[in-house]
Amino acid sequence: MSTDPNRWVAGHIATLPKSGIRDFFELVAKMKGQDVISLGVGEPDFVTPWHIREAAIYALEHGKTYYTSNLGMPELRKAISAYVEQHFGVSYRPEDQVIVTVGVSEALDLAFRAFCNPGDKVMFHQPCYVSYQPSITLVHGQAIAVPTYAKDNFALTAEALRAAWQPGAKMLMLNLPCNPTGGTCTREQLQKIADFCREKDLLVLSDEIYSELTFEGTHTSIASFPGLAERTIFLHGFSKAFAMTGWRIGYACGPAVLIDAMMKVHQYAMMCASIIAQEGALEALKNGRDQVLKMREQYHRRRDLIVRRFNEIGLKCHSPRGSFYAFPDVTPSGLSEKEFAVGLLEKEKVAVVPGTAFGENGRGHVRACFATAYDQMIVACDRMERFVQGARSGR
Amino acid sequence: MSVSMNPVLKLLIDGGSLTTGQMAQVAGLTEAEVDQHLAQLKKDKIFLGWRPVLDLSREAAAAAAVRGVIEVKVTPERGGGFNRFAERIARFDEVESCYLMSGGYDLLVFVRGASLQKVAGFVSEKLSSVEGVLSTSTHFMLRCYKEQGFLLDGDDSQGTRLTVAP
Numbered sequence: 001m002s003t004d005p006n007r008w009v010a011g012h013i014a015t016l017p018k019s020g021i022r023d024f025f026e027l028v029a030k031m032k033g034q035d036v037i038s039l040g041v042g043e044p045d046f047v048t049p050w051h052i053r054e055a056a057i058y059a060l061e062h063g064k065t066y067y068t069s070n071l072g073m074p075e076l077r078k079a080i081s082a083y084v085e086q087h088f089g090v091s092y093r094p095e096d097q098v099i100v101t102v103g104v105s106e107a108l109d110l111a112f113r114a115f116c117n118p119g120d121k122v123m124f125h126q127p128c129y130v131s132y133q134p135s136i137t138l139v140h141g142q143a144i145a146v147p148t149y150a151k152d153n154f155a156l157t158a159e160a161l162r163a164a165w166q167p168g169a170k171m172l173m174l175n176l177p178c179n180p181t182g183g184t185c186t187r188e189q190l191q192k193i194a195d196f197c198r199e200k201d202l203l204v205l206s207d208e209i210y211s212e213l214t215f216e217g218t219h220t221s222i223a224s225f226p227g228l229a230e231r232t233i234f235l236h237g238f239s240k241a242f243a244m245t246g247w248r249i250g251y252a253c254g255p256a257v258l259i260d261a262m263m264k265v266h267q268y269a270m271m272c273a274s275i276i277a278q279e280g281a282l283e284a285l286k287n288g289r290d291q292v293l294k295m296r297e298q299y300h301r302r303r304d305l306i307v308r309r310f311n312e313i314g315l316k317c318h319s320p321r322g323s324f325y326a327f328p329d330v331t332p333s334g335l336s337e338k339e340f341a342v343g344l345l346e347k348e349k350v351a352v353v354p355g356t357a358f359g360e361n362g363r364g365h366v367r368a369c370f371a372t373a374y375d376q377m378i379v380a381c382d383r384m385e386r387f388v389q390g391a392r393s394g395r
Numbered sequence: 396m397s398v399s400m401n402p403v404l405k406l407l408i409d410g411g412s413l414t415t416g417q418m419a420q421v422a423g424l425t426e427a428e429v430d431q432h433l434a435q436l437k438k439d440k441i442f443l444g445w446r447p448v449l450d451l452s453r454e455a456a457a458a459a460a461v462r463g464v465i466e467v468k469v470t471p472e473r474g475g476g477f478n479r480f481a482e483r484i485a486r487f488d489e490v491e492s493c494y495l496m497s498g499g500y501d502l503l504v505f506v507r508g509a510s511l512q513k514v515a516g517f518v519s520e521k522l523s524s525v526e527g528v529l530s531t532s533t534h535f536m537l538r539c540y541k542e543q544g545f546l547l548d549g550d551d552s553q554g555t556r557l558t559v560a561p
């Protein structure tokens with residue numbers, strides 16, 4: 001009889017590849033204490049605003065240590081509903097169309113588990129956040145990657161969607177603005193995507209976690225188009241806009257029947273999101289707007305700086321309209337994205353993430369996070385310039 | 396804050412410790428342009444000067460570390476109100492800041508001196524003897540927790556942020 005513990009690991013987990021970002025993390029971890037400047041993070045460099053932290057402390061001091069309703073605290077759901085209506089133009093009933101989750105990641109997992117039968121086809125645009133494709137695999141769905149391109153500033157186009165579509169496709173996963181590319185869609189592009197979803201009867205999962213960090217124009221949610229709210233699960237959270245990544249708090253809004261289906265999974269798997277995080281989230285929605293705008297202004301200026309420097313260095317980089325990621329093309333250095341990232345780390349102690357960690361369509365690019373202090377970013381860009389010059393001259 | 400605000404002024408208000416070279420990079424200007432902006436802000440009396448923010452409880456910076464806050468009541472002058480008093484008091488070297496206040500007193504004066512005696516001497520000999528000063532109430536600062544936006548125990552730790560994350 002075999003004694004290999006692997007025999008107990010489920011087949012689809014055994015074959016599930018580890019995140020490409022994990023390998024790179026290990027590489028950077030080995031260089032601890034070597035003055036590494038990291039542009040490799042996926043979270044704000046701001047600590048959660050004090051008033052939010054203080055509200056959570058206050059809640060603890062007053063004995064808020066219990067489970068909450070499975071759907072989340074009614075007061076928080078009310079606040080979420082009002083916030084979504086005000087900023088996204090879509091109205092959801094707090095009683096049965098909003099569920100509070102442990103970050104958007106849990107909301108996404110709930111949605112896939114609630115809506116995806118084995119073999120169902122799920123479309124998603126790529127490059128994309130690392131968890132989308134594995135999440136589909138975990139529920140035995142079939143992932144259909146739709147490429148986005150640098151020439152379109154990584155916006156998803158209805159044409160690419162149509163070209164990738166396969167009969168029987170059931171869902172479309174969106175993340176606009178997008179991690180890692182910062183790509184987003186104009187209202188016109190989104191209108192075409194909305195029409196396509198109606199035509200093909202697709203259920204839309206729309207992760208809009210970076211929406212507050214839209215620098216030019218206003219963010220448009222696909223759920224706000226006529227007839228789309230009925231077929232969209234709107235996913236959002238507090239991690240990016242309110243600098244609350246470690247709190248793990250997010251939410252999903254959608255038609256009551258669909259939210260109820262997600263709730264079934266949530267109540268058995270998670271019960272409820274942490275009450276402390278929910279109290280913090282409530283304070284964020286009540287009084288956090290000024291801080292969000294302040295942080296956005298900082299990211300905006302940092303974006304302008306990093307994009308300008310990348311283009312000066314000779315790495316072609318579009319100006320991301322949202323998020324805090326730049327996604328430059330590193331092929332002018334004569335290196336692949338992996339060679340570039342590893343070389344830059346080893347020679348110049350700057351960490352960026354190879355684009356292929358976010359899918360095959362990230363080839364030739366790296367992700368650089370500009371949620372980093374100015375002085376660090378300036379030094380990092382200078383080091384990158386030296387590295388690119390060295391690479392070009394064959395050093 | 397208006398988007399059209401002078402970009403150098405914006406960076407000054409943010410309170411970062413950027414060199415003019417770094418400011419130039421951040422604002423997308425040349426260093427000469429940053430210097431021009433700074434000169435213009437000085438000319439307009441918006442930008443008054445540079446001063447470091449120090450933790451004076453540290454031994455190395457302990458000189459001139461006694462600080463007092465003085466509430467001053469004065470008799471306002473016909474035609475001039477409080478301005479003449481405030482400007483006169485503000486001119487003393489010992490005075491770091493001076494504000495006209497609403498409420499139970501008129502002027503709030505922040506004073507720094509090399510010793511407790513020096514500050515006390517300034518209050519009794521200089522400040523209270525200014526004609527029109529009705530009363531003073533002096534409070535000595537015992538410990539500072541936050542100075543001009545800087546927490547003295549250091550900003551909240553960001554050392555736990557991962558170097559690479561999805």
